[in-house]
Amino acid sequence: MKPKILLINPTITSARSARFPLAVLTLAAAVEARYASRIIDGNVDRGFVMTALDAVVSERYAAICITVMGGPQLLSAIAVSKAVRIAAPLTPIIWGGYFPTICPDAALNSSHVDFVIRGQGEDALLELLALLEAGGEPAAIEGLSWKDESGHAVHNPDRRFSAAGLARQPLRYDLIENPGQYLKATYLGRRTAGYQAALGCRYRCSFCGVNAMFQGKTALPAAERLAHDLGVLKQQLGADSITFYDHNFFDREAEMLPLLEVLAKFEMPWWCFARSDALLNLSDHAWALVRKSRLRMAYIGAESPSAEMLRDMRKGTQPEQTLAVVEKCRAMGVTPELSFMLAPPHDPEGETERSFDFIRRIKRLHPGTEIMLYIHTPLPPRLHGGSHAKQRPVQLLRDSAGRPVVYPDSAAGWAQPQWVDYWCHQDAPWLSPRLRRRIQDFTTVLGCRFPTITDIRAPAWQRALLRTAATWRYGREHYDRPWELDALKRFVRLWDPRLASL
Ligand code: B12
Numbered sequence: 001m002k003p004k005i006l007l008i009n010p011t012i013t014s015a016r017s018a019r020f021p022l023a024v025l026t027l028a029a030a031v032e033a034r035y036a037s038r039i040i041d042g043n044v045d046r047g048f049v050m051t052a053l054d055a056v057v058s059e060r061y062a063a064i065c066i067t068v069m070g071g072p073q074l075l076s077a078i079a080v081s082k083a084v085r086i087a088a089p090l091t092p093i094i095w096g097g098y099f100p101t102i103c104p105d106a107a108l109n110s111s112h113v114d115f116v117i118r119g120q121g122e123d124a125l126l127e128l129l130a131l132l133e134a135g136g137e138p139a140a141i142e143g144l145s146w147k148d149e150s151g152h153a154v155h156n157p158d159r160r161f162s163a164a165g166l167a168r169q170p171l172r173y174d175l176i177e178n179p180g181q182y183l184k185a186t187y188l189g190r191r192t193a194g195y196q197a198a199l200g201c202r203y204r205c206s207f208c209g210v211n212a213m214f215q216g217k218t219a220l221p222a223a224e225r226l227a228h229d230l231g232v233l234k235q236q237l238g239a240d241s242i243t244f245y246d247h248n249f250f251d252r253e254a255e256m257l258p259l260l261e262v263l264a265k266f267e268m269p270w271w272c273f274a275r276s277d278a279l280l281n282l283s284d285h286a287w288a289l290v291r292k293s294r295l296r297m298a299y300i301g302a303e304s305p306s307a308e309m310l311r312d313m314r315k316g317t318q319p320e321q322t323l324a325v326v327e328k329c330r331a332m333g334v335t336p337e338l339s340f341m342l343a344p345p346h347d348p349e350g351e352t353e354r355s356f357d358f359i360r361r362i363k364r365l366h367p368g369t370e371i372m373l374y375i376h377t378p379l380p381p382r383l384h385g386g387s388h389a390k391q392r393p394v395q396l397l398r399d400s401a402g403r404p405v406v407y408p409d410s411a412a413g414w415a416q417p418q419w420v421d422y423w424c425h426q427d428a429p430w431l432s433p434r435l436r437r438r439i440q441d442f443t444t445v446l447g448c449r450f451p452t453i454t455d456i457r458a459p460a461w462q463r464a465l466l467r468t469a470a471t472w473r474y475g476r477e478h479y480d481r482p483w484e485l486d487a488l489k490r491f492v493r494l495w496d497p498r499l500a501s502l
């Protein structure tokens with residue numbers, strides 16, 4: 001019988017918003033030849049810590065593998081790690097995913113994490129499990145962070161990008177309980193599935209965790225693979241629409257065309273992440289396929305109205321391209337969903353006001369544009385080196401009172417509410433109370449004036465009510481203290497697309 005591992009996706013969202021736990025499903029597929037897997041998903045199993053405890057006391061596992069994204073998932077990851085450490089003290093606990101990849105020292109700085117796998121996890125996990133079984137030298141495993149005998153963190157060199165995952169066995173949805181429960185009604189359809197086709201992203205935007213994970217590399221799947229997987233989702237699981245999780249869906253056109261042809265055959269409404277430059281460069285033929293395939297919305301990182309800021313972030317696009325892509329999407333019947341990074345540390349107030357003006361300009365061009373507002377929160381530097389180590393040094397960042405910003409040095413520190421907000425791009429130490437309030441007020445006025453089309457709950461009359469109530473404030477740019485909208489929001493709950501659009 002194969003040895004068994006326990007794979008845990010700690011709670012990150014409500015059961016209603018739960019999507020396929022792709023990280024743990026992918027890892028299960030990668031180790032399948034040698035290890036059996038049990039998956040526990042804290043998004044659907046709200047008592048998942050107890051379930052994990054029952055599992056480790058009733059069965060022997062070669063390792064407990066936990067996927068951890070920074071933000072709210074850290075709290076539940078810490079809770080389950082502490083619990084299983086006490087119940088099964090000898091079973092190794094391995095963390096992987098974006099948080100430990102970006103903050104390996106902080107992740108290892110506790111008694112309930114033994115190993116951290118940075119970057120892509122499939123091969124590194126197999127190598128680590130073999131080492132745990134048969135012994136060997138942890139220093140030989142690329143992408144592994146571990147503790148030496150004195151408890152000091154050791155970070156092996158980064159693992160090189162691998163496209164091997166695209167040739168592996170397809171995901172085994174039967175490893176999760178009732179896979180159908182992960183298909184949810186969205187503005188795309190009645191049963192929307194989350195799916196990732198390609199790996200990585202060839203860009204290296206300095207603020208983005210994807211850069212730390214894939215080091216500016218990408219690989220696209222074969223068209224047959226995409227067709228097979230979409231077939232499974234459609235025919236076996238009953239999906240009628242797809243949210244593509246690819247970090248950046250539109251890559252070079254020549255390589256994309258076979259994939260677009262597959263999508264055009266399926267004609268399932270879809271959503272994806274995209275870049276303005278890539279969409280603007282698509283040929284008429286590619287756009288014809290995009291239209292036939294029923295792309296409904298593209299999430300585009302506009303980030304800033306300032307060319308200098310975009311250069312600073314290594315974004316590689318221009319503000320004019322943001323305006324042009326809005327027009328292009330409108331012409332092609334695709335809703336552009338633009339995300340902005342407000343209040344960067346060097347000029348929080350000025351950049352925020354310029355972004356507000358730019359957003360107004362975009363709304364004049366195409367009122368149907370969806371807007372996602374985030375706070376620009378740079379990645380914490382990886383002090384031991386690595387792909388985003390060259391960013392602005394931490395000492396140069398100051399809070400709103402002029403004190404140096406000091407990042408937490410443990411997972412527990414990052415789980416504090418202000419750092420959860422930081423990770424989620426909701427707040428930053430350099431925001432003054434006035435600016436924080438101003439951003440909140442603008443978000444309320446904009447959200448009421450242009451209710452998101454992703455809100456499938458609110459009846460038309462409620463949306464009309466919000467729109468009407470916000471019209472004069474938006475028109476006069478009078479955002480401060482929108483008390484009447486705040487009162488209205490108590491009855492008509494505003495849908496936050498930042499939490500719900502995926
Ligand atoms: C779906 C999703 C969500 C879902 C969660 C789904 C779930 N886990 O149940 C929801 C909507 C809840 C979510 C929330 C957030 N998300 Co999110 N999310 C994604 C998305 C689109 C797909 C994740 C996924 O399934 N990937 C596919 C799997 C196969 O890849 P993976 O998770 O990276 O796993 C691989 C490795 O990381 C590693 N690995 C992962 N876990 C483990 C565990 C072990 C033990 C090992 C060995 C290896 C390992 O191996 C895997 C295979 O190579 C990604 C983008 C993306 N394509 O990854 C963003 C992404 C991960 N999210 C991100 C962020 C920032 C967030 C938020 C924290 C903030 C925000 N503003 O969005 C929020 C939290 C907000 C809140 N208040 O709840 C960032 C992470 C970057 C960063 N700086 O941390 C990403 C990359 C999006 C982006 N480009 O900014 N998210």
Ligand code: SF4
Pocket residue numbers: 201202203204205208209210211247248275301315
């Ligand atoms: S912001 Fe988008 S384009 Fe830039 S590295 Fe991240 S995923 Fe790639």
